[in-house]
Amino acid sequence: MAQKRQASDVPVDEPYLQIGEVAERTGVTQRTLRFYEERGLLKPPTRMEGGFRLYSEADIQRVERIRRLQQLLGFPLAEIKEMVDAEEVKLQLRAEYRPEAALSQKRTQLLKAIEVTDRQFALIRQKVDALADMQSKLEERLTTFHGWLDQIDEQLTAERKPKAKAKV
Amino acid sequence: MAQKRQASDVPVDEPYLQIGEVAERTGVTQRTLRFYEERGLLKPPTRMEGGFRLYSEADIQRVERIRRLQQLLGFPLAEIKEMVDAEEVKLQLRAEYRPEAALSQKRTQLLKAIEVTDRQFALIRQKVDALADMQSKLEERLTTFHGWLDQIDEQLTAERKPKAKAKV
DNA sequence: TCTAACCTTGACGTTCGGGTCAAACTTCGC
DNA sequence: GCGAAGTTTGACCCGAACGTCAAGGTTAGA
Numbered sequence: 001m002a003q004k005r006q007a008s009d010v011p012v013d014e015p016y017l018q019i020g021e022v023a024e025r026t027g028v029t030q031r032t033l034r035f036y037e038e039r040g041l042l043k044p045p046t047r048m049e050g051g052f053r054l055y056s057e058a059d060i061q062r063v064e065r066i067r068r069l070q071q072l073l074g075f076p077l078a079e080i081k082e083m084v085d086a087e088e089v090k091l092q093l094r095a096e097y098r099p100e101a102a103l104s105q106k107r108t109q110l111l112k113a114i115e116v117t118d119r120q121f122a123l124i125r126q127k128v129d130a131l132a133d134m135q136s137k138l139e140e141r142l143t144t145f146h147g148w149l150d151q152i153d154e155q156l157t158a159e160r161k162p163k164a165k166a167k168v
Numbered sequence: 169m170a171q172k173r174q175a176s177d178v179p180v181d182e183p184y185l186q187i188g189e190v191a192e193r194t195g196v197t198q199r200t201l202r203f204y205e206e207r208g209l210l211k212p213p214t215r216m217e218g219g220f221r222l223y224s225e226a227d228i229q230r231v232e233r234i235r236r237l238q239q240l241l242g243f244p245l246a247e248i249k250e251m252v253d254a255e256e257v258k259l260q261l262r263a264e265y266r267p268e269a270a271l272s273q274k275r276t277q278l279l280k281a282i283e284v285t286d287r288q289f290a291l292i293r294q295k296v297d298a299l300a301d302m303q304s305k306l307e308e309r310l311t312t313f314h315g316w317l318d319q320i321d322e323q324l325t326a327e328r329k330p331k332a333k334a335k336v
Numbered sequence: 337t338c339t340a341a342c343c344t345t346g347a348c349g350t351t352c353g354g355g356t357c358a359a360a361c362t363t364c365g366c
Numbered sequence: 367g368c369g370a371a372g373t374t375t376g377a378c379c380c381g382a383a384c385g386t387c388a389a390g391g392t393t394a395g396a
Contacts, residue, residue, distance in 0.1 A: 020372065030373085035354060050362040052373055062276050074242015087366070090309065103327070106322050114313045123308045124299055130240050131296045138289045141258065145282045154277050159271070188342065198343085203384060218392040220343055244382070 015054040022055045026063040033063070041066055041081050073127065078165045086116040181226040192225045194231045202229070209234055209249050241295065254284035266311045 023030045031092070033053075036042045042062060045053045062084060069080045090113050191198045201221075204210045210230060213221045230252065237248045258281055261274070 010244065018372075019374095029355080031356085032373090034356065041351095048362080050373080052362070068298070068302075071242075072295065074239075078352095090387095091311075103320055103324055107317065107324070110313060110317050110320065113315070114310065117306055117310055117313065120305065121310065124303050124306065127240065128296060128303060129301045130236070131292055131299065134236075134240065135289065135292050135296060138285055138292065142282065142285055142289065145258075145278060145285065149275065149278050149282070152271055152278065156271055156275070186342075197385080199385065200383085207383090216343095216392080218343080220392070221344095246382095292354090 015059075017055040017057075018059070019055065022063070026060055026067070028063060028067065033052045035115060036063070036066065036077075038080065039077055041077060041084065054095040073124075083120055086113070086120065089116065091112045181224040183222040183224040183227075185223040185225075185228070187221045187223065190228060190231070194235070196231060196235065204231070204234065206244075207245055207249065209245060209252065241292075250284075251288055254281065254288065257281045257284070297334055 002155075017025075019030050019033055022033060033042065035051070037044060040067075042059060044053050047053055065084055065087065066080055069075070071084055073080075089109070092110055093113055107108060185193075187198050190201060194201075201210065205212060210227060213223050213227060231284055233252055233255070234248055237243070237251055238245070241248075243251075252335055257277065259280060261277055
């Protein structure tokens with residue numbers, strides 16, 4: 001049976017989205033998309049004959065990853081780029097996983113991917129730890145505050161109706 | 169007995185540090201310290217007769233808080249300012265806690281501090297959650313990778329000594 | 337009292353992460 | 367094959383968060 005392409009058969013990265021669409025769906029501006037391309041965060045997309053950029057769903061996902069990393073980590077784009085590139089290495093590896101090529105070479109690549117991921121992981125764990133620390137401190141503070149509040153409220157009600165013991 | 173000031177008696181905020189010292193100890197530049205002052209993140213410090221800025225240990229701590237928030241949250245300085253100011257409200261409240269002033273006024277202040285802290289808390293929790301999510305995903309990926317690695321290693325050793333069963 | 341080390345303000349420069357035109361070109365629907 | 371809507375590149379602009387002189391004033395120690 002010949003190749004009869006179905007919707008579910010279309011590879012995720014079949015490009016068909018124009019830049020406006022992508023901008024709308026990802027919530028970033030067209031300028032930002034071109035800017036990311038300029039900075040190497042997005043690879044140059046395929047083009048129509050006229051030069052219009054054509055993006056794929058994979059590109060959309062990439063943009064979303066970039067934004068999340070940006071917001072969560074607050075790192076400069078250069079570092080974000082490294083991180084997303086590292087992810088790409090994974091996908092790349094996964095894609096090349098089947099073809100019967102040099103095993104030891106794959107091993108090397110895999111090791112590299114692991115190393116990179118390890119670093120990312122450590123980095124994020126650091127942040128999580130530090131943030132969790134702040135969080136617990138804030139929590140503590142909040143309970144303190146509520147304690148004070150209760151205290152004040154007690155005094156206030158006591159002030160309002162001083163029929164019983166005047167002084168505590 | 170008259171006030172006989174001892175080292176441990178010196179309030180933490182007795183100013184005696186020049187800007188260079190502070191810069192060195194906090195790891196930020198003098199420019200940055202002046203900049204923070206300009207932006208209201210640091211209150212104008214006391215000065216020597218000649219005009220030299222004199223900082224206190226409390227100021228150093230404040231700078232450190234600012235930097236931590238900056239690195240952890242990646243927010244603009246304006247927001248960081250709000251957050252540190254909110255903390256200051258707490259200290260302020262704590263300081264004014266004893267004098268017998270209008271209780272209901274204190275209550276109001278306290279409520280505000282609680283509100284602010286609540287917002288901070290929610291914000292940080294969001295971040296922690298999102299980051300924890302990323303973290304677990306990365307962890308997952310790592311185990312996958314290690315699985316693949318094992319697989320490859322198996323195949324490699326099998327390749328190296330094909331005396332037993334050639335095909336699995 | 338002199339000088340090296342330190343500090344002051346002011347002003348201009350820089351990098352990052354885009355925003356905002358402008359002028360020309362493409363695509364698509366009718 | 368025309369016009370509206372979408373896209374292209376290029377260029378300039380912007381706020382944030384500082385860096386980097388420059389020209390002078392201050393302090394402390396010998």
